[in-house]
Amino acid sequence: MMELLQTLQLLGQDLLGPAWLPAWTAIKIMVIVLPIMGGVAYLTLAERKVLGFMQIRPGPNRVGYWGLLQPVADGIKLLTKEFIIPTGSNKFLFVAAPILALTPALAAWAVVPFDDGLILADVNAGLLYLLAMTSLGVYGIIIAGWASNSKYAFLGALRSAAQIVSYELAMGFALVCVLLAAQSMNLGEIVRGQSHGSGMLGWYWIPLFPMFVVYFIAGVAETNRAPFDLAEGESEIVAGFHVEYSGMGFAIFFLAEYANMILIAAMTSVMFLGGWLPPVDIAPFNQIPGLIWMLGKMSVMLFIFLWFRATFPRYRYDQLMRLGWKVFIPLTLIWVVVVAAWMQTPYWLW
Amino acid sequence: MNFETVLFYLFAAITVFAALRVITARNPLHAVLFLVLAFVSSAGIWLLLEAEFLAITLVLVYVGAVMVLFLFVVMMLDINLEQLRKGFWQWLPVGALLAGLIVVQMVYVLGDKTTGAGMTAVKHAADYSNTKELGRLIYTDYVYPFELAAVLLLVAMVAAIALTFRRRRDSKTQDISKQVNVKRADRIRLVSVPSVKKQDAHEAATRAAE
Numbered sequence: 001m002m003e004l005l006q007t008l009q010l011l012g013q014d015l016l017g018p019a020w021l022p023a024w025t026a027i028k029i030m031v032i033v034l035p036i037m038g039g040v041a042y043l044t045l046a047e048r049k050v051l052g053f054m055q056i057r058p059g060p061n062r063v064g065y066w067g068l069l070q071p072v073a074d075g076i077k078l079l080t081k082e083f084i085i086p087t088g089s090n091k092f093l094f095v096a097a098p099i100l101a102l103t104p105a106l107a108a109w110a111v112v113p114f115d116d117g118l119i120l121a122d123v124n125a126g127l128l129y130l131l132a133m134t135s136l137g138v139y140g141i142i143i144a145g146w147a148s149n150s151k152y153a154f155l156g157a158l159r160s161a162a163q164i165v166s167y168e169l170a171m172g173f174a175l176v177c178v179l180l181a182a183q184s185m186n187l188g189e190i191v192r193g194q195s196h197g198s199g200m201l202g203w204y205w206i207p208l209f210p211m212f213v214v215y216f217i218a219g220v221a222e223t224n225r226a227p228f229d230l231a232e233g234e235s236e237i238v239a240g241f242h243v244e245y246s247g248m249g250f251a252i253f254f255l256a257e258y259a260n261m262i263l264i265a266a267m268t269s270v271m272f273l274g275g276w277l278p279p280v281d282i283a284p285f286n287q288i289p290g291l292i293w294m295l296g297k298m299s300v301m302l303f304i305f306l307w308f309r310a311t312f313p314r315y316r317y318d319q320l321m322r323l324g325w326k327v328f329i330p331l332t333l334i335w336v337v338v339v340a341a342w343m344q345t346p347y348w349l350w
Numbered sequence: 351m352n353f354e355t356v357l358f359y360l361f362a363a364i365t366v367f368a369a370l371r372v373i374t375a376r377n378p379l380h381a382v383l384f385l386v387l388a389f390v391s392s393a394g395i396w397l398l399l400e401a402e403f404l405a406i407t408l409v410l411v412y413v414g415a416v417m418v419l420f421l422f423v424v425m426m427l428d429i430n431l432e433q434l435r436k437g438f439w440q441w442l443p444v445g446a447l448l449a450g451l452i453v454v455q456m457v458y459v460l461g462d463k464t465t466g467a468g469m470t471a472v473k474h475a476a477d478y479s480n481t482k483e484l485g486r487l488i489y490t491d492y493v494y495p496f497e498l499a500a501v502l503l504l505v506a507m508v509a510a511i512a513l514t515f516r517r518r519r520d521s522k523t524q525d526i527s528k529q530v531n532v533k534r535a536d537r538i539r540l541v542s543v544p545s546v547k548k549q550d551a552h553e554a555a556t557r558a559a560e
Contacts, residue, residue: 093383124479128406135414139386142418146379146425154425161422165415185481322526 041071081247093147098252101140108133156240160231173332191275219264227312265301
């Protein structure tokens with residue numbers, strides 16, 4: 001495999017010269033983005049199937065065997081639908097908003113390590129970059145809400161903006177704990193810091209357990225998923241910020257939401273669940289490629305996302321704000337100090 | 351002219367254009383979005399200087415949080431631009447004077463006195479961590495100024511809250527811990543009702559009718 005890649009590299013360099021580097025990077029980007037898009041498509045099917053089974057009904061089962069072609073049918077339907085621009089809207093921003101929502105969701109994948117060394121950009125400030133990218137996603141939502149020139153969309157955008165800004169703080173502090181424990185902002189280094197030969201006992205979810213929970217719940221809130229989906233809140237504000245979007249505009253918001261979900265699942269796996277490391281460091285398990293473990297961990301986290309949706313009723317807005325500001329932020333602030341102090345004692349085993 | 355220089359001029363041009371549009375845009379929301387663009391392109395310039403920590407922090411803090419709140423407020427305000435532009439010519443000399451002062455200060459601080467040495471960015475090896483160096487400097491050599499800045503920000507925050515916080519008498523609040531601690535026995539009473547045979551019930555009904 002490596003030899004094949006090397007010959008490909010050499011061939012490309014001969015063929016394109018200095019233009020080969022951008023071309024090769026573009027190929028690598030495609031190799032990451034296309035599976036994500038496929039993952040998004042099949043995550044929607046998984047969601048409907050899982051919700052169906054949890055509610056004792058079959059879920060989509062008409063298109064293709066066992067409903068497997070349902071995402072394809074949905075995609076074709078959304079592609080061929082008309083993209084309606086409301087008369088009173090700000091046209092440029094109305095069209096730009098879905099793009100602004102999707103771009104950061106995909107750009108963040110540049111620093112996610114899938115296996116040891118299998119990473120697009122191995123940058124030192126990877127963690128910071130990720131935080132910055134996830135904080136940019138809110139622009140798409142706010143601008144969509146404003147540009148639609150509709151009450152419901154506007155209210156959804158306001159709710160979403162306040163929610164994302166509140167939960168970002170707790171998320172940031174949870175990541176500060178990871179940074180303290182790993183002593184690096186490079187995501188590859190963070191995973192390597194979790195390998196002690198003791199399998200899953202060496203991962204950060206044990207010393208940072210409260211942060212693991214806070215990060216994941218804040219992640220659910222950041223992606224506007226149930227039970228924190230007040231930005232959509234169909235019983236109160238119809239569909240929130242994307243109420244005026246149809247066809248591809250709606251589909252791109254949908255893609256961005258699911259790409260963000262997969263991203264949060266990947267981040268949780270990398271930072272708390274040992275990324276590509278096997279849970280038990282003995283013969284049959286550590287022979288399995290790291291990519292499989294990484295994808296497996298992501299799938300488990302994604303299943304929890306869907307499980308949340310089927311289980312919890314939607315939060316009321318004041319409860320949501322209370323949870324963010326009065327529970328998570330104090331808890332994370334205290335845990336940063338606890339971890340910093342713990343690391344100075346000999347009882348820090350990670 | 352290498353690729354980095356081209357990128358620098360591109361980012362610089364975008365920054366200047368966006369900054370100009372911030373003050374000339376008619377729609378206040380557009381002005382805020384141009385400010386966001388100005389921040390992002392200056393972050394690009396910092397990246398070219400290999401100051402990746404500062405660049406990403408600029409995006410994270412200013413674009414990701416501060417400007418979101420700006421947008422939030424601007425979207426909800428009904429701003430009358432005519433009103434805002436009324437005193438433009440009257441206040442222009444004062445503004446120009448201030449701007450001139452800032453330019454003089456910047457030239458004095460940044461302008462090269464003798465050779466200009468020390469103003470050029472030093473290239474570092476790939477494993478050089480900007481963040482680590484910055485952290486080390488802030489928490490060792492510059493720890494007092496850093497703490498002072500932190501206290502200053504805290505004071506500003508407390509002052510802002512103290513100035514705007516009004517306790518309303520008529521607002522209703524819920525004690526969440528009370529709600530969470532509710533037991534089933536507090537809310538419902540389970541009564542064991544003996545089941546009645548259908549026959550008996552029928553007889554009882556006919557007897558009552560008689």
